[in-house]
């Protein structure tokens with residue numbers, strides 16, 4: 477079984493809680509679908525915790541930290557510049573800093589397993605395209621994205637977990653009692669977000685996948701600590717802490 481995590485967004489408490497939860501499961505490896513950093517207060521620690529994972533994809537915020545950020549709102553952009561400064565000015569040995577930059581620079585945009593494709597955004601535009609639940613009402617868009625998928629596609633980016641079928645249904649984890657059995661037909665699975673869920677549930681989200689069954693997991697974490705840290709950094713808007721509590 478593999479655990480699939482995404483959109484950690486520098487939320488160390490959420491990531492630690494998820495990794496602890498994963499340890500209680502029968503998981504052989506962990507895949508991360510990108511956006512390890514951006515928004516939250518602990519970019520260095522979060523990168524250090526995913527460094528050894530066999531698959532860590534490039535997300536738009538990871539890319540934004542390396543290059544000129546494009547297409548971000550002002551709050552997100554400020555967070556990206558602050559994140560970059562954290563990675564550059566770390567009071568740490570140079571090798572450690574260089575290792576993190578190299579790691580970011582080497583991130584692939586996609587990963588393929590036997591039956592599944594893994595991306596941050598969408599199969600069509602792996603880093604930047606959002607596939608929202610309401611896109612099931614946009615058949616043109618969905619058909620075009622499904623055309624890039626052989627069978628299953630795991631993705632993140634929207635921070636909204638759930639399952640998209642080729643018959644244009646979207647199922648939230650609640651609607652399917654947190655479990656979905658893949659049946660060979662084309663399916664997209666959004667694994668949700670570890671560090672900044674936006675489905676109205678503040679708890680960290682991740683997915684377990686055994687080749688056939690997808691299970692959505694939610695994990696409580698020490699959100700007070702994370703919010704306090706965000707409030708303490710002037711470059712990180714307080715809103716970024718408030719939205720964690722609301723799950724928005």
Ligand SMILES: [Fe+2]
Pocket residue numbers: 483485511535537633634635
């Ligand atoms: Fe994200």
